[in-house]
Amino acid sequence: MSMATVGNISFEPGFPSRARLIGADPAPADVLTNLEPKQRDTVRELLDASGAVHFRGFGIRTIDQFETAAQSLLGQLAPYRGGDAPRRAEKGFVYNAAGPDKSRVLRAHNELSYAPWHPKTLCFGCGRPADEGGATTLIDGHRVYESLPPRIRDAFRTRGVTYIQHLPHAAGDPSGIKSWPETFETDSKDDVMELCQSSYTSAKWTPLGLLTTNRTPGTLEVGSDDRIAWFNQAHIWRKDPTITPKVSDMGVWETRLGYGATYGDGTEISTPDIEQVSATLHDCTVPVNWEAGDLLLVDNQAVMHGRMPYAGERQVFVAFA
Ligand SMILES: [Fe+2]
Structure with a gap:
């Protein structure tokens, strides 16, 4: 697939693939939670081909907006059961993706690849980017x-x-x-x-x-x-x-x-x-820099994720399905 515009969203294949809202919309979060069938198909196609889709311009900033958007993209969300990271649900099955020590690199991994059950898809969302650093890293498996x-x-x-x-x-x-x-x-x-x-x-x-x-x-x-x-x-x-x-x-x-x-x-x-x-793994690492309101869909089987060190209060949500 080459670059395409479907309705009010432009899609660009790559690693990660990108989806951007075109023009101003009074309720951008609603656009993402009510995708047209053709837009939904394009997201699925890009996720299948590249393993990751980065959404910008939809203004998903609060935990409630994130939960709604994640449910609309992933369907039923799942708990983080059997995981080795210190992690507590913040709302329903929405978790904080912070990771343990912000001064260190969180090495890339497939979520729960060591457990008998792993999520098929992950959805990350940025309520607030770090003051410095804090990119999510992706690796094409x-x-x-x-x-x-x-x-x-x-x-x-x-x-x-x-x-x-x-x-x-x-x-x-x-x-x-x-x-x-x-x-x-x-x-x-x-x-x-x-x-x-x-x-x-x-x-x-x-x-x-x-x-x-x-x-x-x-x-x-x-x-x-x-x-x-x-x-x-x-x-x-x-x-x-x-x-x-x-x-x-x-x-x-x-x-x-x-x-x-x-x-x-x-x-x-x-x-x-x-x-x-x-x-x-180091050579194949691609950083994804966050802006508040961004969303990132990751095929957990095809793509590994990690995090760069950061300073400040970084708020990144994650949901599993
Ligand atoms: Fe993880």
Whole structure:
């Protein structure tokens, strides 16, 4: 698709693709929540082809406007269940996308790629940009896959990744690891074990907390063209062996809390390989700068997202579907 104007919106393919409201409208947010069928089709087409669409000019500034817009674009919103980030719903299933430490880069990832369930689509919205920095970063997973040496990408594609997490019983653990009640948004041991046994590869209680493993693919086929995309969080979960030794030894895992990742068959991912992955991700990173009122739709299977460091009060909403 080339650049096109459909009604009062101009669409421009790219990474990310762009959608802009043309001319002044007394209620720009209503335009976005009441897209014409042809405009809706164009958004879907661009999202399928590029994996990300950046909307500007629709004035989605408040949490209420964001919730309405996200529901109209995504349909039913979903909770952030099973996630490793400290995150609380602000309204319904609208969350704050801030991330833990604003002075540091939030490394790009596919949302919940380590969990048995992940959202198909994400919607970000900017109530207020940071005073400085704070761009959301995007990485095209297909470009990553194509850029990696065949030996590494084939290993992830054919062997997958196993994610290991050992979560403490209570919030505020000195390890800084999110507890299982926080992770699963419930205090019920029975509910959590039922959920984990039905969806994780393994799950067990230990004196320290809840220990689970989850074997998943390391790549996915995405879009209507079934292109192969990088889809894993090994570069974040797989810590350096000096920090997390014996990552493939489940006996050792019973005695320490934390997160780890191995290949799907339980063998270690080597340090040079993970460094190559991180370097490739870095090379493929595209920043998206925010203006208040912007919206960003991301195909979570096709595209990774992260965040640059920032200063000031940045308000970015996120919803999952
Ligand atoms: Fe995220």
